[in-house]
Each structure stands twice: as C-alpha cells, then as structure tokens.
Amino acid sequence: MQDQVASDFDVAEHELAGVLQQLVREKCEVWGEHFTKGMNRPADMPAGVCVRDEGLLVLGCPFGTSEFMERHFAKVLKKTQHLLDNLPRLEDPQSAGKxxxxxxxxKFHYHLRTSLPFTRPLAEAAGKHSRALIQAACTLFFLGDVQTKTVRQLKLPLTEGGFGLTDAARIAPAAYFGANAVVLADVLARHEGAAWMPAHGRAGLEAQPWVQAIQAAYDHLLTHYPRSPQSDPLPDVRSLMLRPVGGLQAKLTQRIHQQESASLQAALNDMRDDAGHPTTDGARLQSCKGPGATAWLQAIPFSPATTISPDAFVWNVQFQLAW
Structure with a gap:
C-alpha cells in the first residue's frame, strides 16, 4: 500500500508540474482505514508527508474513524451554538429570526452534501443541529416546551406554513444525492481506467464506497419519497455517470417538505378536542400556506415600513403556531 502511495505522489507531482504548480509534500497528509492510533510511521511512506492515524480533513469534510468525525462535527456545532446563544442579545426577534x-x-448543510448520509456520526450531529435550532426558536419567541406538532411546523418551509428551520437529518440523503449528481460524470471522464478503480468504466466507479452511498441515497429517496405525477423521474446513478443533472437537491428537498406538510396537515385535520369536536389546527395550518400569508416573516426590517415591533412579532409567531 505504501508503494502505491509513493507512486500516487509521483503522479500528482507530475500532473501539477504540467500546470506550473508544485506539490509540497510537507503540507500533505495521509490516512488509511487500516491505520491505528499510535502506529509507527510506515517505512516506505514518502518523506515529509504527515501520517494521520485517526483521519484527516479534505476541503473541510472529515474522513476517518467515527471518533474523528464526531470531534469535527462537534466543533462545527459549537460554532453554530455560539451564534444561537447570541441571537437573544439583539433584542429584535424579527432580525434574530432572519x-x-x-x-x-x-450551517451544517455543507456536511450533508459531502459526508456519507447514513453514518452514525453524521446522523447524530444532524439531529443535534436541528434540535438546537428548535430550542433557539423557543427561546427567541418564548414558546416554552412545544408539542411535536409545533416542532414539525417550525421545520417546514415558509411556503408550507412553517418557519424554514430545515430538519438536517431528514434532507441528508437528498443533499448527498443532489451534490454528487453533478460530479459523477466528470469523475468518470477524468479518471476512467485509473489504478484506484477495481474495474474499467462505470463498474469501476460503482465499486467505490462513496458511489455506493449515492445508490443507497437513491434507494432511500425512491422508497420514502416517491415522485408525484407532476414531478420529474429521479435519474439513477448510472445515468448520472453519463450526464450530470443540477438542481436535484432543491427539487428533492421540496418533495420531502411537501410530503411532511401533507402528513402534518392530515394529522391536524384529524385532531379532536376533549368533547370530540374537530379542532381548528388543520384550518390554521392551511391558512398559513395561503398567498401572502408569510409575507410578514419575509419582511426585512430596514425601514419603519417593514419593521415589526418585538412584542407584535413574537405574538404573530405564537399565533401562527397556535401556541
């Protein structure tokens, strides 16, 4: 394996030289799944290259052990939490809501697009991120302990009567599939026949773990979010290797939100009070989806005409959520 790494560095240096660039080995890092913590440096590893025994970051995306990924995601969440903790200091819920x-x-969506969608570290971090957003909303708008129906509404987009606090865990497969839908064809065109592919052509690319994760995301999306008669069919992985398709993340996320909105709407329509009479929850959510119903949430407070007083804004939020 070390001989292969040394050869790969030689190839990289040669290719970079062709575009008048220099590979600085002292700035390079290497990690492998078989590396263990505290291991000795492999004898044949190229000089100057840093050997990581737990993982490394590639463009800010963690690759490594579960513990390594958890630590990195924890740092990301800590930065987000710092922002959330300081929002009440604005004393302006309209701006804080923006x-x-x-x-x-x-803030966590980059990792949804670049990390394998069904790994435990990502799933746990995405869940923590979503819960932190809901808790921040409860603090900003004085919601206290909210019911499940309120949490579900907060996670919906404004067009579906929600507040746009997207559930990161729910959209993770769509984000990963959509991001990779635009690069598969390019990867195949550039690297077909490369030494790291176990087979030639599309079969070689399909054998890669990250491509297998794309297939898993595809299967998940087809199973849980089947397309409506009005929506375009979801391109399969093999077709994406021939032609990239852009905009899939947005389209798939919209499909996910529409299904969740319909599910919540049905649940609220079926709700009954203690006397067995239908509640107004279903009608309330339906009215929140009407034309212009969320204009007050989209208003940017840059002038008196578009500024809502703190008390009025909080009251509107609580009213829309039937708090």
Missing amino acids: FLRFCATP
Missing part, C-alpha cells in the same frame, strides 16, 4: 433561518439553519 439570522436563525438564513445563517444558523444552513
């Missing part, structure tokens, strides 16, 4: 939706919510 930061919550546009800044805090997507």
